[in-house]
Amino acid sequence: MNKIFESKLYRALTLFFIIILLGVFGFMVISGYGFIDALYMTVITISTVGFSEVHPFTDADKIFAVFLILTSVLVVGYTISSFSEYLITGQLFEHFKHKKVEKKIAKLNGHTIVCGYGRNGKQAIAKLKNYNKEFVVVEKNQTLIKKLDAEGVLNIQGDATTDETMLRAGIDKASNLITALPSDADNLFVVLTASQLNKECKIISRASKESSSSKLKIAGAENVIMPDKLGGAHMASLVVTPDVIEFVDQLTISGETTTNLEEIDVNNLPEKYIGKTILDLDLRKKTGCTVIGFKTPSKEYIINPEANTELVLDSNLIILGRPEQITKLRELF
DSSP: OOOHHHHHHEEEEHHHHHHHHHHHHHHHHHHHHHHHHHHHHHHHHTTTTTOSSSSOOOHHHHHHHHHHHHHHHHHHHHHHHHHHHHTTTHHHHHHHHHHHHHHHHHHSSSSSSEEEOSSSHHHHHHHHHHHTOEEEEEOOOOHHHHHHHHHTEEEEOOOOOHHHHHHHGGGGGOOOOEESSSHHHEEEHHHHHHHHTTTEEEEEOOOOHHHHHHHHHHHSSEEEOOOHHHHHHHHHHHHHHHHHHHHHHHOOOOSSSSOOOEEEEEGSSGGGGGTTTTHHOOOOHHHSSSEEEEEEETOOOOEEEEEEOOOTTOOOOEOOOOHHHHHHHHHHH
């Protein structure tokens, strides 16, 4: 609807400028006026202000002036009507609001793009909010867009499968993309589009069918999540190992002050620790936290790593602790 109003307004403005050019050209050719005199005559004729002519009119001048007046009245009326409609319906306000949002998005760098504001999309956004991560939501449903606007969430209304929409969302500067659209086919298109526009972007996709998982990974998705499969496996685990699952469920990574798990990028550690070992960090003594996992530069995960594991660049540590211990960890590192 917004594009319809904009195109109507642009068409009206284009016709208005054409009338001015036509008037200038006509007075220069028919009346032999210079450019300034022709422009002056065009403006006073279109505006019907009633000033006198530069030179007395001939019959040809009068016929052209009558034609210009009648034509301009119709065009000016159409232009005023289009602008009034654009203003009254609130489209002008929406236009400037969206331009302001797009300027904010243009300033982002290393942000996350979330495609789809459904159940999975909302969960992803809630997690990103808890960690104060910058993100942009891409959604084409007008009702959902209004909800996002009301919540103050940066968003782009459009089809996430198109290059234009993804570029408006800043895919070329994004570090991560989460596509949680209900259709596997749409998710596949989003993954293909994103991987083409930004090869460095980490892409995480939702899938509803097992057969779609491999296709999404081939297209460029680093991780593919199947919510239904995870839900069923979780329920079965509560039968097989209930105490273990309930303990894991007690762990949280949901907030700034309630988290039990934290990830440390070795690259962000003080330089004196690079090349040292986990033992040299002495996290247990300094914070009470325990290192329960280590991710190597080749993305291999080591559970319960040895104390002599070397802290090399591009590796990560997974830390377990109580909320107050995690808070202390963040303060120190």
